[in-house]
Amino acid sequence: MQIRGLSVPVGALCLAMLVSLAGCGGGGNGGPGAAGPNPFVITIATKNATHPYFGQGDPVGLVVDGVQGGVINLTIGETYMFIVNTPSHPVYFTPDAVGGAGFPGRITTGVQNDQITSGTITFTPDNTLPAQFFYQCGVHDNMGWMVMLSP
Numbered sequence: 001m002q003i004r005g006l007s008v009p010v011g012a013l014c015l016a017m018l019v020s021l022a023g024c025g026g027g028g029n030g031g032p033g034a035a036g037p038n039p040f041v042i043t044i045a046t047k048n049a050t051h052p053y054f055g056q057g058d059p060v061g062l063v064v065d066g067v068q069g070g071v072i073n074l075t076i077g078e079t080y081m082f083i084v085n086t087p088s089h090p091v092y093f094t095p096d097a098v099g100g101a102g103f104p105g106r107i108t109t110g111v112q113n114d115q116i117t118s119g120t121i122t123f124t125p126d127n128t129l130p131a132q133f134f135y136q137c138g139v140h141d142n143m144g145w146m147v148m149l150s151p
């Protein structure tokens with residue numbers, strides 16, 4: 001691979017990206033990289049008008065990599081990490097557009113360590129999942145937003 005006149009092995013480049021950007025997209029063995037950043041960082045903030053659920057459900061919303069209610073783009077078969085720091089708002093995945101009390105519709109396929117407010121969720125979505133679903137809080141309504149899953 002040629003970069004600025006330097007010949008760099010792809011593996012070394014990937015390692016460098018891990019250090020500088022914290023992301024190789026999980027696309028090991030020369031496969032395609034992830035559609036989005038990896039890991040994702042999920043935090044909370046009082047909703048403003050940029051959140052898709054502003055004025056609906058809980059006044060606090062989930063924030064993805066600094067974007068209120070940001071869309072999470074994933075690719076089937078890739079492994080993703082979600083670094084969660086959402087005190088009092090346990091994060092999970094669901095086809096339910098609202099989420100809220102009792103973790104309705106909780107997706108468990110390929111998911112490890114969800115329902116947390118601090119720590120890391122690991123998720124390897126497979127082709128049994130819908131093309132669109134949601135990340136939400138399992139206590140309050142309408143805190144998260146959409147996950148788009150690509151083949």
Ligand SMILES: [Cu+2]
Nearest residue numbers: 089137139140
């Ligand atoms: Cu919540």
